[in-house]
Amino acid sequence: MAYIDFQNVTKVYGIGEAAVFANKDIDFEIEAGEFVVILGPSGAGKSTTLNLLGGMDQLTSGKIIVAGQELSRLDDEGLAIYRRDKVGFIFQFYNLIPNLTVLENVEMSEQISHKANQAQKYLTAVGLSHRLHNFPAQLSGGEQQRTAIARALVKEPSLLLCDEPTGALDKATGQQILQLLLEQNKALSTTVIVITHNPSIANIANKVISIKDGKIESIELNPQPLTVAEIDW
Numbered sequence: 001m002a003y004i005d006f007q008n009v010t011k012v013y014g015i016g017e018a019a020v021f022a023n024k025d026i027d028f029e030i031e032a033g034e035f036v037v038i039l040g041p042s043g044a045g046k047s048t049t050l051n052l053l054g055g056m057d058q059l060t061s062g063k064i065i066v067a068g069q070e071l072s073r074l075d076d077e078g079l080a081i082y083r084r085d086k087v088g089f090i091f092q093f094y095n096l097i098p099n100l101t102v103l104e105n106v107e108m109s110e111q112i113s114h115k116a117n118q119a120q121k122y123l124t125a126v127g128l129s130h131r132l133h134n135f136p137a138q139l140s141g142g143e144q145q146r147t148a149i150a151r152a153l154v155k156e157p158s159l160l161l162c163d164e165p166t167g168a169l170d171k172a173t174g175q176q177i178l179q180l181l182l183e184q185n186k187a188l189s190t191t192v193i194v195i196t197h198n199p200s201i202a203n204i205a206n207k208v209i210s211i212k213d214g215k216i217e218s219i220e221l222n223p224q225p226l227t228v229a230e231i232d233w
């Protein structure tokens with residue numbers, strides 16, 4: 001069985017005439033250790049897919065299985081444990097806590113997930129050892145995203161879910177962020193899923209799942225992904 005299995009996943013928001021099919025009969029599989037891009041225009045249903053996969057929202061029908069566990073069978077506590085222990089999240093606008101320092105932001109994630117004291121190690125790995133005691137507002141966008149990556153990685157997640165992680169960054173900074181995600185994928189076989197509306201980014205993925213109007217448009221394997229330096233946008 002694949003590491004992630006989406007089977008006929010449908011998510012409807014609202015009811016009656018106001019109903020929106022944000023995901024409609026979505027089927028895909030992702031193997032452990034893959035670097036996957038979910039690609040599609042605004043409103044296609046990408047964030048909905050990621051939120052369902054991250055245990056942040058409940059599906060309307062279908063099945064989502066991650067590492068042999070069916071998410072829709074988990075109660076709120078089970079979903080909280082799944083999010084805490086298995087999944088690292090990276091968002092377009094970083095979602096750091098403004099009144100905590102860089103180090104404290106990462107330590108908080110570490111404490112919630114009961115991991116060993118490694119916040120400094122992860123912040124050093126993303127190139128922020130000189131920024132530990134700064135607040136998020138004192139950092140550039142790229143530095144804030146690096147902090148968010150360290151915060152996600154300190155949990156040692158098996159799955160890293162990234163919602164437009166370069167969407168608020170210039171190209172050079174965005175490339176550095178993608179490189180960090182790729183290195184994590186290669187070094188520790190962390191399964192990485194990046195959602196984006198930017199087709200250039202899809203070139204670095206092993207698998208590209210294209211979504212349009214809530215439905216799968218195509219699933220393509222990329223036997224020879226480009227390096228980050230080779231992509232342009």
Ligand SMILES: Nc1ncnc2c1ncn2[C@@H]1O[C@H](COP(=O)(O)OP(=O)(O)OP(=O)(O)O)[C@@H](O)[C@H]1O
Pocket residue numbers: 013014020021022040041042043044045046047048049197
């Ligand atoms: N909580 C909600 N309530 C009602 N409708 C919603 C909700 N969340 C999403 N939708 C609708 O579901 C559809 C898919 O939205 P989704 O955010 O998943 O798309 P997306 O591909 O991530 O778009 P974007 O790139 O703009 O973030 C849209 O029509 C959106 O308006």
